[in-house]
Amino acid sequence: MSRGAFLRDLLLPPAPKPVGVMGVFSYVDDATDAVHALQEGGHRDLSVFSPVPYHDLEKVMKQGPSLVRWVAFAGGVCGLTGGFALCIYSALSWPMVVAGKELVSIPPFVVIGYESMILLTGIFNLLGMLALARLPVVRSKAPYDPRFSEDKIGIWVPAQGETAARALELMRGHGADEVKLHA
Amino acid sequence: MSGTVLTGAAAAALHRDDPERRPLTQKSLNDDILRMIAKPGPVWIAVFAFDLLVLLVGGLCLRNQIVLGLGVAGYTRPVMWAAYITNFVFWVGIAHCGTLVSAILFLFRSHFRRAVYRVAEAMTVFGVLTAGLFPLLHTGRPWLGYWLVPYPTQRGLWPNFRSPLEWDVFAVTTYLTVSSIFFVVGLIPDVAAARDRATGKVLKTLYTALSFGWSGGNNQWKHYYGAYLYFAAIATPLVLSVHSVVSWDFAVSQTAGWHNTIFAPYFVAGAIFSGVALVINLLIVIRKAFRLEHIVTTDHIEKLSKLVLLTSTIVGYSYLTEFFMAWYGPSNAERDTFLFRYFGHFWWASWIMFTCNVILPLLLWFKGVRRNLPVLFVLMLFVNVGMWFERFVIIITSLARPFEPYAWGVNYRMSWTEAGITAGAFAWFFMFFLVFVKVLPAFSITEIKETLPVPRRRKG
Numbered sequence: 090m091s092r093g094a095f096l097r098d099l100l101l102p103p104a105p106k107p108v109g110v111m112g113v114f115s116y117v118d119d120a121t122d123a124v125h126a127l128q129e130g131g132h133r134d135l136s137v138f139s140p141v142p143y144h145d146l147e148k149v150m151k152q153g154p155s156l157v158r159w160v161a162f163a164g165g166v167c168g169l170t171g172g173f174a175l176c177i178y179s180a181l182s183w184p185m186v187v188a189g190k191e192l193v194s195i196p197p198f199v200v201i202g203y204e205s206m207i208l209l210t211g212i213f214n215l216l217g218m219l220a221l222a223r224l225p226v227v228r229s230k231a232p233y234d235p236r237f238s239e240d241k242i243g244i245w246v247p248a249q250g251e252t253a254a255r256a257l258e259l260m261r262g263h264g265a266d267e268v269k270l271h272a
Numbered sequence: 273m274s275g276t277v278l279t280g281a282a283a284a285a286l287h288r289d290d291p292e293r294r295p296l297t298q299k300s301l302n303d304d305i306l307r308m309i310a311k312p313g314p315v316w317i318a319v320f321a322f323d324l325l326v327l328l329v330g331g332l333c334l335r336n337q338i339v340l341g342l343g344v345a346g347y348t349r350p351v352m353w354a355a356y357i358t359n360f361v362f363w364v365g366i367a368h369c370g371t372l373v374s375a376i377l378f379l380f381r382s383h384f385r386r387a388v389y390r391v392a393e394a395m396t397v398f399g400v401l402t403a404g405l406f407p408l409l410h411t412g413r414p415w416l417g418y419w420l421v422p423y424p425t426q427r428g429l430w431p432n433f434r435s436p437l438e439w440d441v442f443a444v445t446t447y448l449t450v451s452s453i454f455f456v457v458g459l460i461p462d463v464a465a466a467r468d469r470a471t472g473k474v475l476k477t478l479y480t481a482l483s484f485g486w487s488g489g490n491n492q493w494k495h496y497y498g499a500y501l502y503f504a505a506i507a508t509p510l511v512l513s514v515h516s517v518v519s520w521d522f523a524v525s526q527t528a529g530w531h532n533t534i535f536a537p538y539f540v541a542g543a544i545f546s547g548v549a550l551v552i553n554l555l556i557v558i559r560k561a562f563r564l565e566h567i568v569t570t571d572h573i574e575k576l577s578k579l580v581l582l583t584s585t586i587v588g589y590s591y592l593t594e595f596f597m598a599w600y601g602p603s604n605a606e607r608d609t610f611l612f613r614y615f616g617h618f619w620w621a622s623w624i625m626f627t628c629n630v631i632l633p634l635l636l637w638f639k640g641v642r643r644n645l646p647v648l649f650v651l652m653l654f655v656n657v658g659m660w661f662e663r664f665v666i667i668i669t670s671l672a673r674p675f676e677p678y679a680w681g682v683n684y685r686m687s688w689t690e691a692g693i694t695a696g697a698f699a700w701f702f703m704f705f706l707v708f709v710k711v712l713p714a715f716s717i718t719e720i721k722e723t724l725p726v727p728r729r730r731k732g
Contacts, residue, residue: 116729140298140465141721142493150490155498161506172442175422179430197434200517204442207510211450211503215457218499219484222492224460226485235468237488238461240298240727264729 107232109247112260112268119264120242121145126259127246136231138243146242157217164213165206172205173198232271241266291565298721301567302465305715308562309466309475312710315561320706323699330696333689334409342412346687350679351671355690356410359697361663362546363403364444364518365539366656366701368511369547370396371451374458375507378500384575386719387568390462391558392551393455394714398704399547400448402697407440409693436520443517450510454503460486460496462713478711515543522666528609529670532597538590545583545629546659549652552576556649558709567715570643577642580655584633587662591630605675613669617682622665628658 114120120137124146127135137146176198184192219225231245244265246256253270260268296304312320337344347354370392377385408414420441422431431438464486467479486492519539522530532538552573559568598610614622632654635641642648672682686694708714 116727118728118730137490138488139490139493140461140488141718142490142497143726145726146490147494152490152494155495157495157498158502161499161502165506176433179422179433183428183430194434197439200439200513201433201442203513204439204446204510204517207506207513208442208446208449210506211446211453214499214502214506215453218457218495222495224484224486224492226487229485229487231487231489233487238465238468239302 107230107245107247107271108249108253109231109245110253110256110260110268110270111232111234112244112246112257112265113234113236114242114244114263114265115240116264117143117145117242120244121149123244123260123263123265124149126263127244127256130255130259132246132248132252132256134247136245138231138233138237138245140238140240143242155218155221157214157221160217160221161210161214164217165210167213168206168209169202171209172202175205176201232269291563292569294566296566296724298724298727301717301720301724302469304564304567305462305713305717306466306469308564308714309710309712316706316710320703323702323706326699327696327703330693330699333692333696336689337409337412337693338414344687344689346685346690348681348683348685350674350681351668351684353410353667353671354684355664355686355694356406357667358660358663359694360403360406360410361518361539361667362660363399363406363697363701364447364515365543365546365659365663366550367396367399367403367447367451367547368515368540368543369551370394370399371447371454371507371511372544372547373551374454375504375511378504379508382575383723384572386716386723387572388551388555388576388715389719390458390714390716391554392547393451393458394705394708394712395547395551395554396451397448397455398701398708400444400451401704402701404444404448405697405700407437436517436524439517440521443514447510447514450503450507454507456482457496457500457503458716459712460484461488461718462716464488465717466713475711482712512540515539522670527670528603528605528673528675529613529666531606532594534590534593534597538587538594541583541586541590542629542659542662545580545587546656548576548579548583549655549659552580552652553649553656554705556645558714562709564715567720570645573645573648574639574642577636577648580652581633581636584629584636584655588630591626609670609673612673613665616669617672618665618669621661622669625658625661625665628654629662632658 112123114123120139121143124135124137128149135150137150139146177193180192180194186192230247234241234243237243244260246253246260248256249272253272257268257270345354345356370389373385373392374389374396377389407420408417411417420431420438431441433439460483463479464483467476467483470476470479516536516539519535523532523535525531555568555573555576559565595610595614598606601607612618614626632651635647635651641651668684672684673680
């Protein structure tokens with residue numbers, strides 16, 4: 090084994106081979122029906138891949154709103170308080186009174202607080218999105234097909250044995266262009 | 273032909289001659305947009321080489337200034353802010369269009385933005401990168417630029433947070449950070465599409481890294497669009513605040529011609545005006561060069577030109593309001609400054625500004641002009657010339673005419689160093705832009721796909 094390959098395996102051991110069934114669909118209504126049928130058949134851990142988010146699929150997958158908004162909100166609170174705190178701390182730590190004016194003069198500090206709020210909201214929003222969407226994907230749990238970034242929809246059912254065979258038949262029956270068993 | 277409905281092959285044959293009506297499918301959209309990032313052709317290489325040459329000239333001028341000091345920049349008392357601050361405000365203004373198109377129009381659900389927003393967003397990021405150079409160059413010692421940033425030191429010194437110049441540091445760095453994040457996040461699904469087609473090892477690695485391993489899974493889409501909405505929601509007040517803060521660099525000072533409450537909305541409107549004009553120029557060239565007339569149609573360009581018309585009227589109204597306030601208000605100095613602005617030594621600059629920004633855009637009331645792309649292209653160039661002169665006029669004429677008559681002076685001339693660095697800034701901006709159109713998807717594949725009919729087996 091070369092040194093590079095050894096280091097790679099040490100830092101990032103090879104991902105376990107995905108086991109399940111991948112169905113590829115051309116039509117949204119077929120894919121929606123297939124997801125519905127699979128859910129009725131007891132499959133709960135489905136994943137759907139698509140080039141754009143389709144409302145029908147979002148609905149059948151029962152996806153609620155993303156929690157990322159709370160992460161962004163936390164960033165906003167941190168930024169606003171941090172921005173004001175920085176201004177107030179720096180004014181008090183080097184007290185230089187000019188023309189008898191207040192050291193802590195809130196109106197000019199609003200700009201700093203406001204910009205800091207937006208800055209941290211943006212950064213937290215990004216980090217929240219990456220964390221919740223499990224990005225970056227280092228080891229995928231499902232096989233990927235480049236057609237999913239073009240015009241095809243993929244449904245991944247993690248299953249094996251008899252259950253996988255049933256899922257395979259079910260997707261074929263709902264108009265899948267192709268269904269592949271990953272055993 | 274009346275009464276005959278053409279379908280299938282007959283309709284396709286009819287539309288073949290009209291590039292704006294070339295058929296579009298989900299797959300062909302990937303083909304058309306990702307075709308742009310193929311190996312560069314001789315025209316691109318020639319343009320890029322010329323761009324680098326101009327950038328080199330700008331770099332040599334910068335070297336000249338660093339070696340010899342700010343004296344080569346043409347500053348002459350009382351005009352101690354000149355071309356660099358003009359360029360700073362101009363480029364921050366250019367940068368405003370991207371966030372307007374990508375964030376504000378997103379919140380308003382204006383679907384025409386989908387075909388044009390990526391170019392505008394890229395322009396925003398590169399515009400801020402260009403703008404950010406100028407305050408540093410203006411300080412004369414750009415290597416000490418980090419002094420602007422608050423950081424704990426042994427001496428316990430902090431920047432003055434009451435100063436609008438420090439507000440600028442926060443506003444511009446926030447704008448650069450948030451607009452860059454917004455740009456990169458918007459690219460993720462499209463870069464994944466580019467990754468899936470990339471054959472070269474370098475590009476494949478680059479796209480894999482930039483796409484964060486995106487696979488288009490339902491969980492990814494859910495959080496992606498959740499976050500995208502909030503990016504748009506925070507970018508909207510940000511874009512309004514940034515140019516307001518830039519305007520306060522002037523308005524908060526006690527200088528006749530600057531000390532106006534109208535400055536914030538006036539600057540924001542002007543920024544959108546110039547930014548949209550430049551995005552129209554860029555789109556007209558890109559759609560022609562890459563044969564993308566069916567993706568960026570004349571309708572899209574016409575809608576953008578209506579935005580230019582709207583903001584032109586706001587800018588024109590602001591010019592007149594400023595003049596009215598000087599005439600109607602109590603300040604003799606203000607009145608004198610405005611008379612000097614339009615009829616004094618720099619009258620030519622003021623009338624270039626007024627003609628390009630107020631009179632020529634009146635042509636946009638005519639639909640024929642809005643839909644005639646060569647005419648529109650030239651008109652938008654005039655708008656940007658006018659908007660550069662607007663900042664020049666505001667800065668130079670007010671500084672040349674301070675309160676103390678003995679201090680009046682009209683000796684400022686733009687030096688060759690300033691002119692070289694100004695040209696170099698344009699080359700700096702276009703260098704990023706030229707690389708962008710050849711490396712990253714310049715149009716949003718995902719968002720344009722969303723405008724296509726949803727593929728369903730069951731009709732109706």
